[in-house]
Amino acid sequence: MYGVGGRGGSRRITLTRAAGAVAVATALLALSACGGSGSGSSADGKGAKVALILKEFTNPYWISMEKSAKAEAAKRGVSLQVSAGKSDDDTTSQINQIDEAIAAGDKGIIIALNGDAVNSALQQAKSAGLVVVALDTPPIPSSVANVTYATDNTQAGTLDGRWMASKLGGGKADIAMLDDLANQVITVDIDRDHGFLNGMGIPVGNKNLNGAEPKSGHYTGGKGGSYKIACQLATNGSETGGQSAMETCLSKDSSINVVYAINEPAAEGAAKALKAAGRKDVTVVAIDGGCSNLPFVSSGEIGASAGQAPGTMAKDGVDAIATFARSGTKPTNQQGQDFYNTGTKLYTDSPQTGVPSITSAAASKVCWG
Template sequence: MNTRKSPIARLAGLGTIALVASVGLAACSSGGASSSTDSAGSGGDAGVTLIVKTTTNPFFVAMEDGAKAAADKAGVKLTLAAGKEDGDEDTQIQAIENAISKGDKGILITPNGPSVVDAIQKARDAGLYVIALDTAPDPADAVDITFATDNFKAGESIGKWTAAQLGGKKATIAMLDLFNDKVVSVDYNRDQGFLTGMGIDTADAQKNGDEAKTGKYSGGDYEIVGNEATDGAEDGGRTAMETLLSKNSDINVVYTINEPAAYGAYQALQAAGKEKDVLLVSIDGGCAGVKNVADGVIGATAQQYPVKMAELGVEAIAKLAADGTKPSTTAGLDFFDTGSALVTEKPVDGLDSITAAAATDICWGK
């Protein structure tokens, strides 16, 4: 989103997300295991399966909680499934197969990689309505619709914040991405958004690590020390940071794909005695991550709202089952934008943000 709202307006706006989504709709367990719950209501006997990337990340646990609450309200039978780890496509494919066999009305999925696309098509061919949450598949039209943060804009906001904080100093950058063995949209969109926000020219918009390693950012000179995969996990962030510090100990900017990776990076920086010399930025805005902003561990993060993604997804399939109404995308986008907000204790003139205290009240979209 190009225009950011004031903290008060942002908080008020979040309260209307579900209402806006409802207007849009009218207009147009852990470790790979599955569980299900039954409810009675407007959704009748419609079955919905939520398949998240992993339950080791609290982002996806919050998403499951949001789906459960929405299923209870809408009266649908909800099944939960998760990959064993971020990137586990096989378990997700099996969960899709299970949803087809059960005769579900729809699937909500945060895709773990390109290998799930064929299984998604099989589900759609069988008549299931498939909604991606958080991560659009490639191609985006492999699903019926995506409910997600504008991940490029989220990355762009932390990039602009970082450039402003540097005050013209050279940026020696560590890029802590998600994967190095597969391509997913959330990975390259956040990465490329951050670099664009910094004022660094990118090459292929759907590829990480192919930009010039040295050059000019909006405030001065930059050097990218390297891109390392973290698998979105704390231990991955720590290892990636250690690797890049061994290449260049002068790193003063660290971009991370998410907050678990950011905290791992912080541990490596702390062990090297460099935690006070680095601008560490991330994306998620989870409750723990927001506390890290308040504590000065993370300089800025972009908050997103997985609970809303899941709630709106369940509501959309319940509505489809009840009267055939399909959800609509946000005007001008090929997905439904569930919003984001820059969170920092060091605001920048001209860049809208909210404080950690304000973000705590709405973390995960609760």
């Protein structure tokens, strides 16, 4: 799951909420007058204006996604404007950026949403004739977007959990759960957390919330064994958040030997805290599969990471709106799913029987494709 400010490329200056609302109202009136068909492109779709709205600009994951989207936009002749929130939970900036896209007469919005507070603005965009493509994070409900290109985050977490259970070989699991947010519920956070627990063979408790699992008991994955949830904290998906959370967890329970992290920045922060504490007997798993993270995998500081394909997500998003601009055909999710699965693979240099994986060397050829 989870880009640095000041890089090249065009980014919109965020309007204030009040100015954005006035602009949206004006745009909606104009669209109504012309049948709500949108503007900003020629008949073949070239020159169509598209807004890419990321979660934030500090995580390498979003940097990779922005790079791929720009490359595909150049290939397809799409005019791409890039903006983002200030952090993983900044919905206010994203709402303003959605308003701005509507006012600009864009053909579509590609967004990695920071929370369901953006839903009404996205619905307004759809009413104005824009196609809404979600990346990485499916909205709740999924109908807020025309399509979501994402990892099967439950599957990714499950791969981590199955690998960890096998790696333990029946030993006790003293677990730290390093999740994303504490102030709101997002599908990625829940799906990855619950996927890991499922892979370990630990009941999740409440399918709609993190932290409702039994705090101790018996895990059934691998050879099975006893477990304890020693600590569960939010990291905001950042390295500093992961380091701080890991330090706090170690102060609560110095026997922690298993760490699940929502993403690789959080995992890298946890690895830094573990190294400072002299702990080499702790196994960390994460989700992302970033190229820059592979040295952590090859060194064993991160035991395994479920790799995603943000480049594919971004390319598919640009292609979907370019196709809509050319033909009027709107993208849809896979049949029977609330998203379009872009795939995941487990990267590890400690393969476990029965858990499909590839090495860090093999991953270097496909990471973040």
